[in-house]
Amino acid sequence: MPNILKPNVLKPSRRDVLKYGAAATTALCTPFVSRAWAETVEINMLAWYGHGEPDVVGEFEAANNVKFKPKYYAGGDNMMALIAQSPPGTYDVILSDAEFVQQLNAAGYIEELNPADYPFDDMLYADFRQFPGHWKDGKLYSMMVRFGHLGVSYNTTAISDEEAQSYKVFWKPEIKGKLGHFDWHLPNLGQMSLTNGNGPKLWDQDEAGWKKIQETTMSLRPQVGGFFDYGGTFNGLKNNEMMAMAGIGDWITGVLERDGAPVKSVVPKEGGIQFTESWSIGKGTQKADMAKKFIQYMLSPDGQVHSARMLAYPAFCVTKGGRAKLNEVDPKEAKRTGQVDGMPNDPITLIKDGRVHYRNVPQQQSLEDWNEFWQEYKNAS
Amino acid sequence: MAESRPAKPDYYAIAWRMPLIVWQGLFFVGPLLFMLAMSFFLVKNYRMEAAFQFSNWSRMLSKGFFWDAYAYTLWLAVLATFITSIAAFPASYFLAFKASERLRRWAIFFLVIPFFTSYLVRVFAWQVILAQQGVVNAAISYLGLGPWQMLNTQFGTMVGYLVLCLPLAVILQTFSLANIDKRLVEAAHNLGCGRLRAVFTVVAPLAKTGLVVAAVFCFILSFGDFVSPYYLGGSKPPTLSIMIVDTSKSGQQWPRAAVVAIMMIATLLAVAFTAIGFAYRKRGK
Numbered sequence: 001m002p003n004i005l006k007p008n009v010l011k012p013s014r015r016d017v018l019k020y021g022a023a024a025t026t027a028l029c030t031p032f033v034s035r036a037w038a039e040t041v042e043i044n045m046l047a048w049y050g051h052g053e054p055d056v057v058g059e060f061e062a063a064n065n066v067k068f069k070p071k072y073y074a075g076g077d078n079m080m081a082l083i084a085q086s087p088p089g090t091y092d093v094i095l096s097d098a099e100f101v102q103q104l105n106a107a108g109y110i111e112e113l114n115p116a117d118y119p120f121d122d123m124l125y126a127d128f129r130q131f132p133g134h135w136k137d138g139k140l141y142s143m144m145v146r147f148g149h150l151g152v153s154y155n156t157t158a159i160s161d162e163e164a165q166s167y168k169v170f171w172k173p174e175i176k177g178k179l180g181h182f183d184w185h186l187p188n189l190g191q192m193s194l195t196n197g198n199g200p201k202l203w204d205q206d207e208a209g210w211k212k213i214q215e216t217t218m219s220l221r222p223q224v225g226g227f228f229d230y231g232g233t234f235n236g237l238k239n240n241e242m243m244a245m246a247g248i249g250d251w252i253t254g255v256l257e258r259d260g261a262p263v264k265s266v267v268p269k270e271g272g273i274q275f276t277e278s279w280s281i282g283k284g285t286q287k288a289d290m291a292k293k294f295i296q297y298m299l300s301p302d303g304q305v306h307s308a309r310m311l312a313y314p315a316f317c318v319t320k321g322g323r324a325k326l327n328e329v330d331p332k333e334a335k336r337t338g339q340v341d342g343m344p345n346d347p348i349t350l351i352k353d354g355r356v357h358y359r360n361v362p363q364q365q366s367l368e369d370w371n372e373f374w375q376e377y378k379n380a381s
Numbered sequence: 382m383a384e385s386r387p388a389k390p391d392y393y394a395i396a397w398r399m400p401l402i403v404w405q406g407l408f409f410v411g412p413l414l415f416m417l418a419m420s421f422f423l424v425k426n427y428r429m430e431a432a433f434q435f436s437n438w439s440r441m442l443s444k445g446f447f448w449d450a451y452a453y454t455l456w457l458a459v460l461a462t463f464i465t466s467i468a469a470f471p472a473s474y475f476l477a478f479k480a481s482e483r484l485r486r487w488a489i490f491f492l493v494i495p496f497f498t499s500y501l502v503r504v505f506a507w508q509v510i511l512a513q514q515g516v517v518n519a520a521i522s523y524l525g526l527g528p529w530q531m532l533n534t535q536f537g538t539m540v541g542y543l544v545l546c547l548p549l550a551v552i553l554q555t556f557s558l559a560n561i562d563k564r565l566v567e568a569a570h571n572l573g574c575g576r577l578r579a580v581f582t583v584v585a586p587l588a589k590t591g592l593v594v595a596a597v598f599c600f601i602l603s604f605g606d607f608v609s610p611y612y613l614g615g616s617k618p619p620t621l622s623i624m625i626v627d628t629s630k631s632g633q634q635w636p637r638a639a640v641v642a643i644m645m646i647a648t649l650l651a652v653a654f655t656a657i658g659f660a661y662r663k664r665g666k
Contacts (some may be wrong), residue, residue, distance in 0.1 A: 227616025
């Protein structure tokens with residue numbers, strides 16, 4: 001075979017090996033180098049279920065090259081325990097129910113925030129700027145990001161809108177065995193306190209008031225068809241096993257209503273309870289700037305809309321910008337939830353009229369007292 | 382006289398036994414002891430603190446709702462054990478004595494299949510079947526019956542327990558019955574013993590160990606189950622397993638939940654040892 005037909009590449013010289021080797025090495029390593037330069041930042045989140053899912057944080061993740069690593073909890077007690085059992089700096093952002101912010105702060109689990117970083121001027125209601133427990137000695141520790149109302153949740157085929165205007169509907173003979181309880185003492189006993197006419201003092205009851213709450217609650221026991229967690233509550237309403245549900249609100253019925261189920265929630269005349277969720281930055285985090293950016297995003301119109309339409313459980317916007325954007329992109333959902341200025345069931349109007357009370361912990365009894373009574377109630381026949 | 386020398390430890394045998402001993406020590410005895418110690422701890426600011434206080438025990442055991450839940454859990458477990466054992470026996474008897482080898486193999490295979498799926502998923506499927514607008518009520522409505530309330534009742538809980546225990550009970554009973562020397566049954570028949578009498582006086586005593594073990598498994602699984610009483614029984618009233626969850630959720634009272642758990646373990650051990658003692662007791666002793 002003539003030499004000219006023998007390609008050099010088959011008989012590589014030392015120079016060829018070095019040349020091609022260097023080129024191959026560069027080609028193979030380039031992706032890793034560029035990946036290292038733009039490495040995705042992992043943000044550890046402690047929150048209720050749903051807050052770290054793509055429908056809420058997906059857009060923020062893509063825009064900022066971050067990835068949320070959520071740890072979900074069920075209940076404020078559970079959240080406190082998870083933080084207490086973890087080393088400082090484990091969680092970068094923490095979502096908590098407002099009544100637990102004070103405890104987070106007292107235990108030193110959260111960082112101080114700079115009020116100038118957040119849109120206080122855009123808040124829908126003056127109270128939200130100074131939400132109880134979020135400030136201490138003039139310092140800000142947590143930012144309210146969403147809220148929802150608990151009241152009478154019912155199946156519209158069994159209970160009329162007029163009947164649902166009072167907690168007394170829970171005692172309706174026709175729904176005997178068809179009343180479900182969300183299995184948490186706090187909202188249920190809070191509603192029983194409201195039934196007794198305690199209004200704004202629903203959490204602050206002396207011994208006589210507490211005894212009356214227990215009596216009212218016990219009188220409801222024959223009506224009860226079951227005690228459920230989120231999934232059970234959801235299924236119970238969906239398959240018509242339960243015609244009314246105590247201790248919940250639109251955060252569960254809203255998911256079903258969006259799918260066309262004949263269920264809804266209203267704030268009755270005795271008053272409703274507000275759950276409030278707030279973001280804080282975990283003490284000792286190494287990613288405070290990104291955590292701040294995330295809270296700012298959740299308070300931006302886009303973030304507020306994602307929060308309001310969350311697949312796991314919907315809630316109300318807290319900013320004017322958020323509400324305006326929701327009305328723009330999803331007017332049906334805005335109308336369904338009353339988040340339209342001038343609507344009679346506008347959540348802000350309900351608060352202003354004094355019909356909704358912020359959820360709290362019992363002031364004159366311990367949580368254990370309430371929990372033990374709840375156990376007795378569940379065991380009663 | 383030859384000097385008796387102390388026997389040398391059999392290191393080879395010990396080496397084979399060690400993994401089991403270490404495993405049980407690390408993952409059963411260790412956690413059990415820790416749970417016992419934890420029942421004396423205290424909770425302050427949602428954090429457990431090591432202590433040696435009897436307050437958790439006195440608080441839990443003095444509450445009427447604890448004993449109500451204890452009695453209800455015990456009742457449900459006994460009932461489930463009884464129903465499962467009775468319901469499983471005819472099927473096991475058929476598989477052991479009447480079915481061909483091939484049919485028995487297939488039957489065992491199909492009895493094992495449910496365990497391939499999560500028990501929780503199976504229970505959620507039963508919610509659809511038992512619901513007011515579910516499969517059963519839809520079927521009986523054609524007969525002009527119903528709708529019956531099955532979900533969120535004791536009946537619902539019992540269905541869940543049977544879903545959990547029945548396949549296992551049939552498998553254990555079948556293996557036990559299949560090992561009986563069939564010539565003894567034939568001898569009983571030859572001596573004039575009727576079929577039913579032979580079952581009670583020959584078959585059942587010979588398979589006693591397997592039958593009792595199957596019943597003990599049913600009791601253990603039912604007594605400790607959380608899923609069925611919660612998702613099919615509507616937690617109405619709660620069992621001890623549900624109480625453990627409630628107690629640990631509210632105020633993070635893990636030490637008090639440990640008290641409930643220890644009471645459950647003590648009950649299970651007492652029942653299991655008594656039953657096994659009965660199962661292996663020789664006739665006449």
